[in-house]
Amino acid sequence: MYKKLSVIILLFFTLLLYPNNSHTTTVSSEYSPFLLLVNKEKPLNKDFIPTDLIPIENVPYIIRKGETMLINIEVYYNYLLLYNEAFENDLELTIFSGYRSFEKQEKIWSNNPNENYVAKPGYSEHQTGLAFDMASATVKTFSNSNEYKWMVDNAYKYGFIARFTKRG
Numbered sequence: 760m761y762k763k764l765s766v767i768i769l770l771f772f773t774l775l776l777y778p779n780n781s782h783t784t785t786v787s788s789e790y791s792p793f794l795l796l797v798n799k800e801k802p803l804n805k806d807f808i809p810t811d812l813i814p815i816e817n818v819p820y821i822i823r824k825g826e827t828m829l830i831n832i833e834v835y836y837n838y839l840l841l842y843n844e845a846f847e848n849d850l851e852l853t854i855f856s857g858y859r860s861f862e863k864q865e866k867i868w869s870n871n872p873n874e875n876y877v878a879k880p881g882y883s884e885h886q887t888g889l890a891f892d893m894a895s896a897t898v899k900t901f902s903n904s905n906e907y908k909w910m911v912d913n914a915y916k917y918g919f920i921a922r923f924t925k926r927g
Contacts, residue, residue: 795887797883802879803861812831813832813835814827815829818839818842831887841914841916850895855893857890
């Protein structure tokens with residue numbers, strides 16, 4: 760349905776900081792998916808899998824053989840609202856990547872072990888289920904699209920921020 764897209768340059772997600780001084784992010788019995796910190800200094804455990812994931816459907820997304828694209832349920836519902844407003848403005852957003860397991864991130868890392876573009880396994884915000892990569896269905900380079908410009912101006916209304924921009 761959509762042409763193969765170039766390097767994804769924009770990641771939107773909802774994330775608040777989880778106050779934890781240990782090296783590895785741990786999840787307590789009072790787990791909230793919005794209270795996690797994942798970065799180059801704070802990895803998730805290898806076995807961390809969010810419990811609140813649902814399949815992405817009813818909006819354009821990249822279909823990969825043998826894979827069901829998942830995302831946090833609240834993030835998905837907020838994205839539906841965002842997508843509908845974008846659609847009303849004649850914009851064509853598509854989700855390129857959602858939740859990634861530790862094992863999936865290992866495969867991605869082994870194909871491109873470059874920390875400037877790919878997070879090491881356990882260090883990817885995609886493992887939280889809160890992160891997803893965006894693309895335009897009409898323009899090869901997202902940062903050159905009307906969709907990108909619209910997202911910069913409107914994503915915050917739905918709880919999203921630009922995490923990585925103009926990368927590649």
